[in-house]
Amino acid sequence: MDATDRTRLSEKEQEGCAAAETALARCHAPYSRLRVAAALVLEEGEPIAGTNYECASYGLSLCAERSAISRAQSEGTVEQVTALVLVARADPGGPSLAAPLTPCGACRQWIAELSARIGQDFPVYSFLSRERQGLRTTARQLLPDAFTLPSPPS
Numbered sequence: 001m002d003a004t005d006r007t008r009l010s011e012k013e014q015e016g017c018a019a020a021e022t023a024l025a026r027c028h029a030p031y032s033r034l035r036v037a038a039a040l041v042l043e044e045g046e047p048i049a050g051t052n053y054e055c056a057s058y059g060l061s062l063c064a065e066r067s068a069i070s071r072a073q074s075e076g077t078v079e080q081v082t083a084l085v086l087v088a089r090a091d092p093g094g095p096s097l098a099a100p101l102t103p104c105g106a107c108r109q110w111i112a113e114l115s116a117r118i119g120q121d122f123p124v125y126s127f128l129s130r131e132r133q134g135l136r137t138t139a140r141q142l143l144p145d146a147f148t149l150p151s152p153p154s
Helices: 011-026 064-075 105-118
Strands: 002-005 034-042 048-051 081-090 123-128 133-138
Touching: 011 034, 011 048, 011 081, 011 123, 034 064, 048 064, 064 081, 064 105, 081 105
Parallel strands: 081 123
Antiparallel strands: 002 133, 034 048, 034 081, 123 133
16 A cells, blocks of 8 residues: 555545545444445546444444445446545544554455456545545555456356
8 A cells, every 4th residue: 555645636536535524424333433434436426425334243334335335336326436535533432543444354355346347446545534644555456366256147
């Protein structure tokens, strides 16, 4: 991952940052007190935001990245993805965050499969809320040897 600065993002990617920042208020993180929002930047239209949603049984919780991808699929815009932006912040009593977060393994797999599906190695950005400095990588760099299955028969 490389260091980046929000001011270096394209206008549409900055709109994705803004959408993720706004979505932080809608996260449901009563256990970890860690809010994470993701926004998928699209070729056309507004970014698609998703948030983390925690359950008492942590393994059943939903990460922001998968929430955003599912929403884009439901809205028929998943094929237009050009970038993914993550933003995180801790609530009082939550973890100390010294650096931007990166996607978990399950989200990396989802991102890798989305990248393969749309045929684009799109950028993935990560920032702490309201911080200018962040990280940049690409979908394929997140999980270079992603798990794959043969294509299902048509």
